[in-house]
Amino acid sequence: MTAGVGRSALPGFGLAMGVTFAWLSLIVLVPLAALTIKPWELGLTGVWQSIMEPRVLAALRLSFGGAAVAALINLPLGLLVAWVMVRYRFPFRRLADAMIDLPLALPTAVAGIALTALFAPSGWVGSLLGPLGITIAYTPAGVMLAMVFVGLPFVVRTVEPVLMDLPAELEEAAATLGATRGQIVRRVILPAIAPAILSGFGAALARAVGEYGSVIFIAGNMPMRSEIAPLLIVIRLEQFGYAGAAALALAMLLLSFLLLVALGLLQRKLRPADA
């Protein structure tokens, strides 16, 4: 951004910067530094072995794979909700709009026991799915359901503003040129909102990867099957394997970071027009 002339004439920079720096260092930087240093007490091979345990790999696969599947499921769902919210008017629209943020406001433990109660074999939804041969609670599907729940608002709220700002003239021009509605959606609207869809996907994915509270109740937490990586960190910590817990945590952070960098690069590719 352009540097505002005369901004530095205002007082208080030193004090505010001092407060900010102390706050950031004490609460964020120092503890995170501890995390990056602790695992190496095990030595390089020790860290590698502690991450390559089959149980750890299974947990990482579920956390990252499950989060990817949940974020993929959230793409059409989020797009649908965003589209309907922006384009159509219907009764209870304001209420529905406020509800979309519920997963962000509802404490995760509450979401966890509520989803479990709902989708357990005896629950309101679970008892309907049971006869169809679908079990969700206490399986990897339950993990993904909770991840879909927490991720949905990210896709909706990222896509909505872009959809809202899309000039009607674009669509009108396409219509004038004889494009059908389906063609306009596919050729005009989707490409325009693709970068937003991708960032919504990334945000939902990042949230789901680390998700704990809403997942552990419905997961069943069976090692090798429905045990997520954050839970394994807790288990290691309870056995006083600090370094082992830190190694797994660091591996998770690095993997998420690489994922987000990859998504960022992909996003840059999606908008060459205004580069």
Added chain:
Amino acid sequence: MHNATPVPRNTAIQESAVTRIGLTGLTLVLLVTLLALPLLIVFAEALKRGLGPALDALAEPDALAAIQLTLLVAAISVPVNAICGIAAAWCIGRFVFPGRRLLVALIDLPFSISPVISGLIWVLLFGANGWLGPWLDRHGIRIIFAVPGLVLATMFVTFPFVARELIPLMQEQGAAEEDAALTLGASGWRIFWHVTLPNIRWALLYGVLLCNARAMGEFGAVAVVSGRVRGQTTTMPLYVEALYNDFDSVGAFTVAALLSLLALVTLVMKAILEWRMGRRGGVGR
């Protein structure tokens, strides 16, 4: 949604009525199943045996202690994060210095870290086998499995809320009004109280609201540092888990209902603040 696209649109670029109704119906079904039903079942399970047992569950000494502890943790962590968030927004929004973007990125960092890891880092520092653990032990100071640990973990997860609302707003507003006040001879604090604060108050309130909701509802981070001593280090979300694991369904869902009410109040106030600020809120994370 107040400033949305106006409804009258060219019929050439609209879907047919059937498609519109179909898509709207699908959306409502989705929102009801995925969002409304979980909320509803919390209250249904809490009141399964009537209002009496639910109220009894809340009157338990452990429940009252959990509520008190939750309020205490939020009462410490939210103001600290709010004041420091204002300080960060003052630096970044009003001054030009190298590394501003890095600073913004670092402030946002806690949002991309799993709650469990947000608790773990404090155990690595202050736990029995942590860096400072033995020293703290010798001096009789407890941080992990005690209230200070809960506060620190909560501060970490709620760290960015206020700052990330204020920084873009103050950058957008610019310093013209403050500069004018300065020219008229106002002191720094006077400028802040009479010019800056009134300009950012709604965004500040918005950030504090979301920060508070997360602080009171946090589970993963505090679960790691709590040690779960009932009546002492158990916040409301942890108490929900404890009751649930004891198969005390009415108790667990009653405390959960209380937390759900907090979430609903938050959502209503959030909608009101968004209307006041004349904008749509983005993701509140």
